[in-house]
Amino acid sequence: MSSSALAVQAADQLVRDYSLSLCATEESLAAVREVIASQLKPKVLDVDLKAEYPEAFLRALGLAGGFNGAVAPEFGGNGLGLKHVIQVMEEVSKECLSSGFLVWCQTACARYIQLSDNDWVKKTYLPRIASGELLAGTGLSNTIKSCDAIEDYRLAARRVDGGYVINGVLPWVSNLGADHVFTTGCPVRGEDSCSDGLLFVLVDCNQPGFKLVDCAHFIGLDGTRTLACQFKEAFIPDNMVLAHPSESAAYIKRIKPGMILAQMGMGLGLIDACAGLMAQSNRTLSHVNQYLDDQFEDIDGALQEGRAASYALAEQLEDEPDADLTLDILKLRLAGGELSVRAAHAAMLHQGAKGYLVRNAAQRRLREAYFIAIVTPATKHLRREIARIEAGHACDA
Ligand SMILES: Cc1cc2nc3c(=O)[nH]c(=O)nc-3n(C[C@H](O)[C@H](O)[C@H](O)COP(=O)(O)OP(=O)(O)OC[C@H]3O[C@@H](n4cnc5c(N)ncnc54)[C@H](O)[C@@H]3O)c2cc1C
CATH class of the missing domain: 1.20.140.10 (Butyryl-CoA Dehydrogenase, subunit A, domain 3)
Known part of the structure; x- marks a missing residue:
């Protein structure tokens, strides 16, 4: 086949792929809008005025594919990527920003896992987070602000056999509960207490050494289950690590632009x-x-x-x-x-x-x-x- 015929074939394929992804997006957003109309609209005032956490809506949204853009197809996602994540969050936020922010929490956590090199965490957690069976948050505000020299790190880790031990408190992390997970990051301190670099991990809220404390109430977004996270000699095994200190500079570069854009x-x-x-x-x-x-x-x-x-x-x-x-x-x-x-x-x-x-x-x-x-x-x-x-x-x- 001539090179111009090959170019035409490739262009045709691109057009076909683009139309397929438009159809898939429209179909997916129609399902999302249905769940918003039936499960979120009647609850918006309760979420805002009674601080009701919209758990049933989040789970229904997950089943309707609302979190799938953040996850690769091999782990239960739809391959539509960050644009789909933004579009779903946009639809939800048209009704209720608390719920829109919870969509961000869930999909940001999924994306941090997706962009890690930890295949065990991907296989074990991503399909459940994508489907909304497992709800997830992200406690990275302090990590990002400390990286940008705005405030001090609230958590610190030390290396031990088979993992890390973390101590400290994060004041506000949303979309949490006893059976939820969340991502966070903190410096690993050596014996001289100098930082050896940053560690990023997935934390199971049910694990020993970790406690959720309900201590802050807000004038808005109060239905987002925003809790304090206390780490007291909390052992995080290596299989829950998303990036070790030697990998963390490259990892932050991968996750940060999408985290902010979403x-x-x-x-x-x-x-x-x-x-x-x-x-x-x-x-x-x-x-x-x-x-x-x-x-x-x-x-x-x-x-x-x-x-x-x-x-x-x-x-x-x-x-x-x-x-x-x-x-x-x-x-x-x-x-x-x-x-x-x-x-x-x-x-x-x-x-x-x-x-x-x-x-x-x-x-x-x-x-x-x-x-x-x-x-x-x-x-x-x-x-x-x-x-x-x-x-x-x-x-x-
Ligand atoms: C409703 C609600 C939900 C939130 N949900 C999350 C979440 O899911 N995940 C998350 O990581 N953050 C969350 N945050 C924190 C948020 O992203 C900001 O960090 C926070 O609003 C403070 O920003 P600031 O610009 O006022 O802080 P600044 O004015 O820069 O800081 C004021 C001081 O407050 C303390 N402080 C402020 N923010 C933090 C923090 N994040 N960690 C430790 N100390 C802090 C520090 O001592 C800091 O020096 C939430 C905040 C609110 C109000």
């Missing part, structure tokens, strides 16, 4: 919902709403741009995992947090006094929007990292 799913869903509240109010109040700074078209236009940029970066990250997309991702994530707060503020002003009612979505969206701007990496953290990179400092990932 959070855009929360912002896109929330901004979409705020634009909806503005449009709804304009049906009767556009004669006075037109004097507000941000109009529906402003927020909706910025949303469309943010969505296109998020999907494009997610596809690029999957196709070229070694590409340096850090600065683009940090800037997009910063814009996502800022636009979330702006959109929720605009929705509140459009809705007026109605938006101030306890059961109205506008004031809930405002409280939720601030979470997007303060969860790690927070607005101040993102601005610091962007400034550092633009000033020529090397970044970790």
Whole structure:
């Protein structure tokens, strides 16, 4: 066959693959929307006002394939990657940011496992996390902030026969429970107490030496089962290690860009919902709403741009995992947090006094929007990292 015929054949195959993945995505998102309508919509106020943890919804979402984008097909995933993760999180966050954040926790943990070199953990845990049978969190805020020299490490590990022993406390980790798992990372200290590098592990909340403590309550996102994690001489066997200190620099580079980019799913869903509240109010109040700074078209236009940029970066990250997309991702994530707060503020002003009612979505969206701007990496953290990179400092990932 001539080289031009081969090129045509390859292009045809690409088009076929692309159409197949579009069909698979549409089918999967339709199933996700059904679960949201039947299991989440009736519960949104209970999650927000009564701090009810939406466990039944999360399990149903898992069964409907909502977490599958984070997992390779050989471990029960769908091969649709990070874009699918963002799209599912977006659909969920249109209704409820607490649940959208829990989708992020579950899929972030799955992705950290998927991107490790530990085949035993992949085989043992990924199919159960993908299906929602096992619920999972991630306690990496402190690790990331400490790597970026913002705060001190809260956990420390020491090497022992067959594993590591960890001590310390993480104040806030979400999507946890006695039969859940989560990932975290901390320095391994030698006898001279100098750090030998970072260790990343999967922790079983049921294991000896580990305790969950319910000590913090929040003005929003309180239904996310955010608990303190106490490690007291907790032994983590080698088979639960996602990256040993010698592997951790490369591991952080693999997980960090996707971890941050995926959070855009929360912002896109929330901004979409705020634009909806503005449009709804304009049906009767556009004669006075037109004097507000941000109009529906402003927020909706910025949303469309943010969505296109998020999907494009997610596809690029999957196709070229070694590409340096850090600065683009940090800037997009910063814009996502800022636009979330702006959109929720605009929705509140459009809705007026109605938006101030306890059961109205506008004031809930405002409280939720601030979470997007303060969860790690927070607005101040993102601005610091962007400034550092633009000033020529090397970044970790
Ligand atoms: C509802 C909710 C859910 C959260 N869920 C998670 C989660 O699932 N996983 C997770 O890792 N983090 C979680 N966090 C923590 C979050 O990502 C940020 O770390 C936290 O909001 C603090 O950010 P900050 O910018 O205010 O901290 P800063 O202003 O930079 O820090 C203030 C000080 O508070 C303490 N501190 C703050 N955050 C942490 C932390 N993460 N670990 C240890 N000490 C800390 C430190 O002493 C720090 O110096 C959650 C926070 C909230 C409010």
